[in-house]
Amino acid sequence: MRSVVTGGAGFIGSHLVEYLLAAGDDVVVLDDLSTGTLDNLQAVDRHPRLSFLHGSVLDRALVVDTVAGCDRVFHLAAAVGVRVIIEEPLQSLRVNLHGTENVLDAALGAGARVLLASTSEIYGKNTADRLSEDADRILGSPLVSRWTYAAAKGIDEAFAHAYWRERDLQVAIVRLFNTVGPRQTGRYGMVVPTLVGQALRGEPLTVFGDGTQTRCFSYVADIVPAITALAEHPAALGRAVNLGGATEISIGALARRTVEVLNSPSEIVLVPYGQAYGAGFEDMRRRVPDNTLAGELVGFSPRTTVDDIIRRVAAATTTVVTSGAPPGARTAIVPG
Numbered sequence: 001m002r003s004v005v006t007g008g009a010g011f012i013g014s015h016l017v018e019y020l021l022a023a024g025d026d027v028v029v030l031d032d033l034s035t036g037t038l039d040n041l042q043a044v045d046r047h048p049r050l051s052f053l054h055g056s057v058l059d060r061a062l063v064v065d066t067v068a069g070c071d072r073v074f075h076l077a078a079a080v081g082v083r084v085i086i087e088e089p090l091q092s093l094r095v096n097l098h099g100t101e102n103v104l105d106a107a108l109g110a111g112a113r114v115l116l117a118s119t120s121e122i123y124g125k126n127t128a129d130r131l132s133e134d135a136d137r138i139l140g141s142p143l144v145s146r147w148t149y150a151a152a153k154g155i156d157e158a159f160a161h162a163y164w165r166e167r168d169l170q171v172a173i174v175r176l177f178n179t180v181g182p183r184q185t186g187r188y189g190m191v192v193p194t195l196v197g198q199a200l201r202g203e204p205l206t207v208f209g210d211g212t213q214t215r216c217f218s219y220v221a222d223i224v225p226a227i228t229a230l231a232e233h234p235a236a237l238g239r240a241v242n243l244g245g246a247t248e249i250s251i252g253a254l255a256r257r258t259v260e261v262l263n264s265p266s267e268i269v270l271v272p273y274g275q276a277y278g279a280g281f282e283d284m285r286r287r288v289p290d291n292t293l294a295g296e297l298v299g300f301s302p303r304t305t306v307d308d309i310i311r312r313v314a315a316a317t318t319t320v321v322t323s324g325a326p327p328g329a330r331t332a333i334v335p336g
């Protein structure tokens with residue numbers, strides 16, 4: 001099997017690449033290294049079945065060339081992270097809309113299947129007890145940058161579905177809830193690596209808002225096998241499938257667990273959203289997945305606990321601790 005992974009030098013993409021190589025695939029990574037890094041592929045960078053192409057999914061000719069002769073495409077390349085979306089809304093929209101259409105169209109031309117990585121963000125402010133795949137979307141204004149990621153990913157899903165319905169493209173969609181694990185960086189506003197890094201450095205843990213907003217974190221190693229299985233499952237074609245964590249936890253409680261599990265001397269401070277992301281920032285209060293469909297289709301059952309996630313992220317972070325500093329800046333080296 002020959003697989004393309006767009007965004008394969010990113011956090012989730014690099015774990016997926018390792019998994020596919022171990023399963024025997026030939027893997028081609030297409031990544032522009034905007035938020036990803038070749039360091040993420042260090043464990044496999046000399047693998048004889050891995051090739052890396054440095055380029056953008058916005059380069060249509062390159063995407064067509066890359067996908068030609070491949071059996072399937074895992075489309076993970078995207079502008080990701082609250083900070084990126086807010087600070088670079090135009091580029092984010094272009095990548096997340098035009099880039100995805102390029103990939104879908106190229107896959108159709110090549111006769112390749114597609115797995116599209118979408119997001120729980122598309123549910124927006126819906127605080128339902130468990131969000132099933134047909135839950136309504138409650139989004140803020142399209143003029144608020146915060147919502148453009150959800151809006152673009154929603155259109156990506158609609159594109160994928162239309163390519164499936166009208167052109168017979170074999171495409172499945174996964175809606176990832178907050179996925180965490182080693183190699184995720186805190187630079188772009190991701191909460192777990194940020195809190196873990198702060199705790200390891202003995203700095204105050206910064207919790208945005210009042211800390212009562214909740215999320216369900218899932219561990220990347222629980223998610224990747226399910227993504228791969230769904231890519232192959234005939235009943236997933238033309239559908240979107242939730243993949244999220246099992247335990248709901250507030251961000252305040254997550255910060256407290258982080259301090260406790262890592263035995264950190266750090267205090268926890270609340271930072272108003274306006275101070276963190278500028279005036280008018282909106283967040284969702286709650287996001288809880290209904291994973292029933294993924295359980296039925298591929299036996300998905302997330303196992304890794306929040307405490308274990310914190311430990312594993314900390315273990316990976318102790319080599320190089322990054323901060324919330326701008327891309328490229330490594331502010332503290334902590335002995336591993």
Ligand SMILES: NC(=O)c1ccc[n+]([C@@H]2O[C@H](COP(=O)([O-])OP(=O)(O)OC[C@H]3O[C@@H](n4cnc5c(N)ncnc54)[C@H](O)[C@@H]3O)[C@@H](O)[C@H]2O)c1
Nearest residue numbers: 007009010011012032034035036056057077078119176179
């Ligand atoms: N991590 C999560 O919690 C989460 C949740 C929901 C959805 N997702 C989705 O999963 C996918 C992977 O996210 P991640 O968390 O690994 O983020 P990431 O930033 O680590 O990965 C994105 C990768 O895409 C690459 N990329 C960005 N723009 C590109 C372009 N124009 N051309 C080629 N490559 C480009 C980046 O360099 C990076 O390697 C994304 O589609 C994201 O929307 C992630």
